[in-house]
Amino acid sequence: MFAITLDDGIELRPLEPWQAEEFLAHMDRARDAVDPWIPWASRNTDLESARATLQRFADLTARDAGRLYGIWLDGTLVGGVMFVSFDAAAGKCELGCWLEPAGQGRGLVTRAAGHLVDWAVRVRGIHRIAWLCRPENTASSNVARRLGMRRDGVLRDEFLYQGVRYDTEVWSLLAPEWLARTPGDR
Numbered sequence: 001m002f003a004i005t006l007d008d009g010i011e012l013r014p015l016e017p018w019q020a021e022e023f024l025a026h027m028d029r030a031r032d033a034v035d036p037w038i039p040w041a042s043r044n045t046d047l048e049s050a051r052a053t054l055q056r057f058a059d060l061t062a063r064d065a066g067r068l069y070g071i072w073l074d075g076t077l078v079g080g081v082m083f084v085s086f087d088a089a090a091g092k093c094e095l096g097c098w099l100e101p102a103g104q105g106r107g108l109v110t111r112a113a114g115h116l117v118d119w120a121v122r123v124r125g126i127h128r129i130a131w132l133c134r135p136e137n138t139a140s141s142n143v144a145r146r147l148g149m150r151r152d153g154v155l156r157d158e159f160l161y162q163g164v165r166y167d168t169e170v171w172s173l174l175a176p177e178w179l180a181r182t183p184g185d186r
Contacts, residue, residue: 006071006111015070015080017058020051023070026077030100037137038098039161057082064088069116071099071108078103081112083120084132091127093120097143104139110146117147121175129178131171134159144171148181 004012015023027034027044035041044050060066060083067083079099086093095116097109120126131149133140144151149171157165 003072004115006108006115009074010106010108010111011072012069012081012112012115013072014061015054015057015068015077017051017054019070019077020047020054022077023054024050026070026079026100029102030079030098033101034098036161037134037140038096041098060086067116069112071103071112073103073106073108076102079108081109081116083116086120086126088124088126091125092130093126093128094130094132096132097140099139110143113143113147117173117178121178125175127175129173131173132168133171134166135169141169141171147173148177149173 002013006012024044024047027041027050031041031044040053044053054068057066057068061068064086066086069081070077071079071081079097081095081097084094084096095113097113099109117129120129129149131140131144131147133144135141135154141151150173152170152172155168155170158168159166
């Protein structure tokens with residue numbers, strides 16, 4: 001399996017069904033911090049559900065419709081980034097992320113997401129990258145800003161979580177904007 005070194009002791013790697021035990025242990029540590037933003041965290045409560053989540057993304061990868069990558073800090077899975085959706089023919093995709101408290105404040109998601117954006121634009125020819133988050137999830141909107149994304153607007157009452165509707169911010173980045181950035185800004 002490949003690994004991309006993001007920094008000393010920090011790696012980005014694919015997350016696959018055979019890693020369900022490690023993923024479940026991570027979700028157990030991350031659930032309270034992650035669940036309000038990534039609701040599938042609360043659905044991964046046993047080995048079967050964790051394996052099903054990873055298999056769903058493996059199936060998306062096989063169809064070239066999405067991908068899931070973990071972020072390891074000193075050998076421990078602490079979060080991840082994903083192509084929630086990926087449509088090379090249409091030239092668009094959506095990125096997402098999550099991070100447990102042990103990985104926060106280190107720029108891990110920004111660096112990992114930057115690798116995904118660069119690959120999508122340079123290798124796959126993606127034109128538009130979207131990022132969706134709740135307005136109160138400032139950590140997520142800050143990542144979008146650091147990636148050079150622009151806030152397109154707000155989808156009112158779009159996200160249903162535990163019986164309550166929340167707004168969703170839509171951020172985007174176009175390939176020419178990404179390519180115009182200097183390598184140090186990516």
